[in-house]
Amino acid sequence: MTPREQEIQRRTELSETRVAKAVFPPTTNHHNTLFGGTAMAWMDEVSFIAATRFCRLPLVTVSSDRIDFNHPIAAGTIVELVGRVSAVGNTSMKVQVDVFVEDMYGAGRELAIQGAFSFVAMGEDGKPVAVLPGF
Numbered sequence: 110m111t112p113r114e115q116e117i118q119r120r121t122e123l124s125e126t127r128v129a130k131a132v133f134p135p136t137t138n139h140h141n142t143l144f145g146g147t148a149m150a151w152m153d154e155v156s157f158i159a160a161t162r163f164c165r166l167p168l169v170t171v172s173s174d175r176i177d178f179n180h181p182i183a184a185g186t187i188v189e190l191v192g193r194v195s196a197v198g199n200t201s202m203k204v205q206v207d208v209f210v211e212d213m214y215g216a217g218r219e220l221a222i223q224g225a226f227s228f229v230a231m232g233e234d235g236k237p238v239a240v241l242p243g244f
């Protein structure tokens with residue numbers, strides 16, 4: 110493993126980001142499930158935090174990959190979002206986000222939504238800069 114690969118592995122572990130949310134009425138839709146747009150906003154934020162923790166540089170979102178909504182997320186459940194860096198380029202990186210749903214009063218946990226977001230590190234001049242300078 111090269112020093113760069115080792116550093117990527119180290120930072121990937123350190124930057125993994127988990128956020129739990131209760132699915133309460135302000136976030137639900139007319140089906141009484143979590144509104145998809147709210148889920149996407151939560152995913153964007155979690156992926157942004159993971160990417161920022163990874164490189165500790167100012168970032169902008171440059172793209173999102175397809176987002177699969179595999180299971181509805183009912184009101185009154187708990188969701189956990191897990192963001193983890195999945196690819197590192199020169200000035201960009203991609204973060205995979207998995208959203209799990211669990212019942213409040215029972216065991217069990219299902220993968221409900223998956224997606225990925227890409228970010229670019231920006232220098233003070235507004236141009237892309239290396240996410241791992243020195244590696």
Ligand SMILES: CC(=O)SCCNC(=O)CCNC(=O)[C@H](O)C(C)(C)COP(=O)(O)OP(=O)(O)OC[C@H]1O[C@@H](n2cnc3c(N)ncnc32)[C@H](O)[C@@H]1OP(=O)(O)O
Pocket residue numbers: 157168169170171172197198199200201202227229237
């Ligand atoms: C946190 C927020 O809310 S930010 C707000 C929303 N985001 C924004 O406003 C960003 C607007 N977009 C931009 O400013 C520009 O597209 C930039 C600066 C991000 C990229 O500009 P570009 O001219 O494409 O830069 P450039 O060609 O040098 O590419 C930079 C990196 O981005 C990657 N990239 C560019 N476009 C994409 C894309 N659509 N998807 C994935 N990666 C991309 C490139 O592959 C390159 O990666 P690498 O250095 O790891 O090989």
